[in-house]
Amino acid sequence: MAAQREKARREDHEVALLFEAPGIRDIFELNLADRVLRLSALESSVGTLLVGGSTAVAWEDVRHVTGGQSVDGHKAGTAVMTSGNRELVGYHGRDALVSLRHVRELRRAIFINRSSSAMGVRLYSGESVALPPAADGTQMVLLLHRIGNVLELRAEPIPHDWSDLQIWQEFDFSMTHRAPTTAYGR
Template sequence: MAGNPNGTLNLSRPGTRAQNSGGLTLGSPMMRGGAASSNPAAAPLGLNVGSGPAHRSPRNAVAVQDHAFPAPTLSEVRALDETNPVVRLNERQSAIGSLLAAGPRSVAWEDEEFTTGALHVDGHSAGAPVKTSGNRPLVGFHGTSGVVSLRHVRQLRRALIIAAEAPLTIGVFGGAAAAVVPRNSEGDRSVLYISRIGPVLEIRVEFVPADASDAEIWAMLGFSMTIPLDQQVLSH
């Protein structure tokens, strides 16, 4: 904003020169309904008058999840399939206890530091583990059920739960639950793609070729396994 003699808000990208197209400019007299005012109270809400940076008023800051498209809650959907592929947990459901998925063959995770890893129900693992502050896995298995720790949900960026051959069942604290078909009408395998939007989790069912390996599914859905530090040392 430095070097702008008019004190108006410049929306051009840094390092590029804004062209005067004759269009409407924020901070111009037209936007303020007449002559420019030196009274900050007369400025539009959330904009500063003068050459300083614009700031959004904290009272009017919009939550991240408010920008997401509408989605049904887990309490409103009995099954995730091609007709109903997505649900979104509310803040309470996203923060208490664990998200359980009964019957997957494997799980994968990516945390806020972009550390990724995966675990198969038979114990094989890839990538790097992620522990919560309570020294528990952020995503893992409890017996044959996949588990996402929700008490530390803000550590999670996204996760995958890959179906085996039987239907999955997912559930959260409070009793809300839904079934997930293991295959779609064309025989493709179901994969739950779990992503965090602000403080809430969104769960979407994706379909991949039935014979795809876990590594192929990770690649399809944009997961690249972290190389553990000890393996990095050994490879050099």
Template sequence: MVNRSSTPRTDLPYLRRRVKPPLPAAQPEATANPAAVAPAAPAAQQPAGLVLGRNAPPSAANPRAAKLAARREAARNEDHEVGLLFPAPGIADVFELNLRERVLRLTALESAVGTMVVSGSTAMAWESTRRVVGGADAAGHTAGSPVKTSGNRPLVGYDGTAALVSLRHVRELRRAIFINRSSGTMGVQLFSGATVALPPVAGGIQLVLLVHRIGNVLELRAEPVPEAWEDLQIWQEFDFTMTHQAPAGAYGR
């Protein structure tokens, strides 16, 4: 450490240091007219129509953020719509849908995860949110128009004798109906393993399964119809008007 109060030594040149004189204090500039000094100009205001940087809302900065915000708003509206529904049992509370236990309601999670498998049905029909309507039976006959998801798979369709509903794309589904003309029960199974059954024809009455989406949940209902009604008559009764398209196999029932 250098002692500034000591006298610099002249016998040791390499230890000599140059003592810098102190800088004079800064003096304010003289002006002829002090009142003429203009105040600092305010920062330029940003145009109202221009949004830059961090001040930009998500919709302006990122289209994906705007899409997610719209989905969140739609989910809030759907939750409100579901909150207005009358109370209904869940699938864990009902063993069988019949003339006494007519309805159950899935949770939002149960309605959107995995695939809903309907076994024992002989025919079905579907309607998308875009009002595309189609039908099929377990023998491979079709009517109306299919509904393809983004993965190029049917929203509702048969895989062998089992009817499948892709719950991953449940927001594209408006409703579906399943008919059972066999002597066995018709069953519904979810990804979680929860199941519910519908009895076969008895006393001239057959129960069809109506799956309806309300907000973000699915409601399952057992609807009685006369045993003598054909598939086309049942579809007409529930207002499933087929979208015109030449089917691969003619539907004659």
């Protein structure tokens, strides 16, 4: 218990060292002018973060296990399962979900939007923010980083014609694959 308290104290100190960033109530759209927002510790840990309009997602947990999934169900890498036997990041229908109850297992995630409509992020509290659709050969991807006990959402512009693989490589995501298990039960 003392180790957990010390870890929480360190994470609170990390957050205190961060530069000022607007909250989700301060801006309505992440774009080239307003590229970052930071959720509070409470917003970062309660409920589910829902990303509507994304067509692909990639994630990395604190052990550097990475995976990816498209809205069509195609998967790459390794799924990160929570202690509740649910995926930490994944799709439910056409919406990407991040389980905030287990957010301390998440290191980062990236959400890609290949559609012609905007991408939106909604919290359990009902607060939301949007990312614009692709325009002038540029699209915005949403980066979600956990820093200490808070989540930071960042919009990053990339060329619209890049493949998902190129985007993953640009942000240093390399898919983790589990070693095959043997037929011998050791």
